Amino acid sequence: MTALSLSQLQAGYDPDLPIVKGVSFTVKKGEAVCILGPNGAGKSTMIKAIAGLVPCFGGQVRLGETDVTGLPSHLLARNGMGFVPQTENIFTRLSIIENLQIAAQLLPKHERPGRIEAMLDMFPDLAARPRELAGALSGGQRQMLAAARALLTEPEVLMLDEPSAGLSPKLVGQVFETLRRISETGVTLVLVEQNVRAALTLTERALVLVDGKLAHDGPTDVLHDGKFLGELFLGHRAAEAGQ
Amino acid sequence: MNPQAIIDGLIAGSTIGLGAIGLTLTYSILRFANFTHGDFLAWGAYLTLTVAGVLGGLAAGLGAPVYPFSFGWGLPLAMLGGVALTVALTLGLDRVLFGKLRARGADAIIIVMASFGASMALRSLLEFIFTAKPVYFTKALQIAKPLGLGMRATPDQLLVIGLTALLVLALHLLVTYSATGRAMRAVSEDPGLAGVYGIDVAKVVRVTWIIGAGMACIAGVMAGLLVQIRPYMGFDLLLPLFSAAILGGIGSIPGAMLGGLIIGLSEAFAVQIIGAEWRAAISFVILVIVLMLRPQGLFGQKEA
Structure with missing residues (x-):
């Protein structure tokens, strides 16, 4: 069953200069997929376009069977799309519990306390001090709050934009362990990541984006060969695929 | 020094604080300095006066003063209508002007300039419709009652202070x-x-306009009740409003109120110490000092 599909998506900030140039792929329900690529390949722009934060100029985005192309981000969130931006992904001037309460507004009233409680159980670091300002959290704890916020509404698809960005190796390990637990609950996971090694341990399928186009779509095991991935990043493999 | 300055300052500060609340919310959520906000106060007062006139025509008894105040039930009822109309005015202005500029991704300075132009248009329109001649909610005379320690206040003035405290608490x-x-x-x-x-x-933007317009209308009615209603009444309050919002810290409701009270008290004491002709300069002096020493204001947060 399809959770998310893109068909010839074109997106960016200027219709004459699209950054994402006709990308198509399908993600099955419960699948964990990582999107890799060199800097400037358009990975973050693509995920933001899916999340309704960057304009789409052509093509289609479907969430399940629903066409959600160009929907504003708050309607996508209400339709089951969870998105965790790369940085500035929590409200630092609000407390931890207030961050979760805002997300819980999307749920029926009777479900809200239970779901907030479930997230605090899942992330004990947050449960220890729910009234503290989120701005006081460490980098890793911020990522956990961002993930808790996105998971709270039980989204159909959870997309994360470089959750390891700016974190120490120890914290990257913690964050990816958290993502592994999330993935095991059956949530469809789409992950944009620069930390290739960490991403490949978490997901079973990788999409490689080069210059706004899909250069590879397949299992992650072939990408453990650094040379193959390097060629993809440099565009040699993409050129071969195009021939 | 005459302690009456404290009461005078609290009364002026109540109007400034309520007006500054709308300004600080608009500034923090819509991210532009809204120069039309002063005119919302004036429009709120005139719209309330118009509704009061209609209500007075429908039921003459509504205008009879209710002891100990100088006005009858018609004024609070008219103020509800005035709030609704002021809200409609701000939402309409956002729809035809500010909202369109936001949708185009216009820079904040463009929106500020647009608000400056809209402010002049709104003021001129008031003058065109109602003329520049001052008008009053009531011409009944009130005797200020002694409060102790050499201070006096009329029942209307005490009501203004009490209502302001209640509204600020509710909003907070x-x-x-x-x-x-x-x-x-x-x-x-x-x-x-x-x-x-x-x-x-x-x-959320709509709710912000609704709260800001509501507070502006009530502040305008208060100013109109205690002094007079003029097309320029809001414009004259603009600098104190900005000073109070910045002094309190952008986005902070208690900050805006406290900023308003500090400005009001400073003006009242300045009148006694250095003379009434310097009253208007006090807001500007406070604004400059705050911007130099603590730009985030009393309760504001520093930009990361």
Whole structure:
């Protein structure tokens, strides 16, 4: 069953200069997929376009069977799309519990306390001090709050934009362990990541984006060969695929 | 020094504080300095006066003063109508002007300049419709009653201070503890992220205008009740409003109120110490000092 599909998506900030140039792929329900690529390949722009934060100029985005192309981000969130931006992904001037309460507004009233409680159980670091300002959290704890916020509404698809960005190796390990637990609950996971090694341990399928186009779509095991991935990043493999 | 300055300052500060609340909310959520806000005060007063006139025509008894105040039940009823009409005016202005500029991604300075132009248009329109001649909600004379320590106040003045305290408390509780308030604080911090959280930012913007316009109308009615109603009454308050909002810290409701009271008290004491002709300069002096020493204001947060 399809959770998310893109068909010839074109997106960016200027219709004459699209950054994402006709990308198509399908993600099955419960699948964990990582999107890799060199800097400037358009990975973050693509995920933001899916999340309704960057304009789409052509093509289609479907969430399940629903066409959600160009929907504003708050309607996508209400339709089951969870998105965790790369940085500035929590409200630092609000407390931890207030961050979760805002997300819980999307749920029926009777479900809200239970779901907030479930997230605090899942992330004990947050449960220890729910009234503290989120701005006081460490980098890793911020990522956990961002993930808790996105998971709270039980989204159909959870997309994360470089959750390891700016974190120490120890914290990257913690964050990816958290993502592994999330993935095991059956949530469809789409992950944009620069930390290739960490991403490949978490997901079973990788999409490689080069210059706004899909250069590879397949299992992650072939990408453990650094040379193959390097060629993809440099565009040699993409050129071969195009021939 | 005459202690009456304290009462005079609190009364002026109440009007300034209520007006500054709308300004600070608009500034923090829509991210522009709204020069039309002073004119919303004036429009609120005139619209309330118009509704009061209609109500007085329908039921003459509504205009009879209710002891110990100088006005009858018609004024509070008319103020509800005035608030509704002022809200309609601000939402209409946002729809035809500010909202369109936001949708085009216009820079803040463009929106500020547009608000400056709209302010002049609104003021001229008031003058065209109602003329520049001052008008009054009531011409009944009130005797100020002694409060002790050499201070005196009329019942109307005490009502203004009490109503202001009540409104500020209610608004503070709304913004601090309600879902609407949390959404407003979230949009104020990061509108893009607020959308990702599922917040309808356009709805939060509307709520901000509604609260700001409501407070502006009530502040205008208060100023009109205690002094007089003139097309320039809001424009004359603009600098104190900005000073109070910046002094309190952008986005802070208690800050805006406290800023308003400090400005009001400073003006009242300045009148006694250095003369009434310097009253208007006090807001400017305070604004400059705050911007130089603590630009985030008393309760504001430093930009990260």
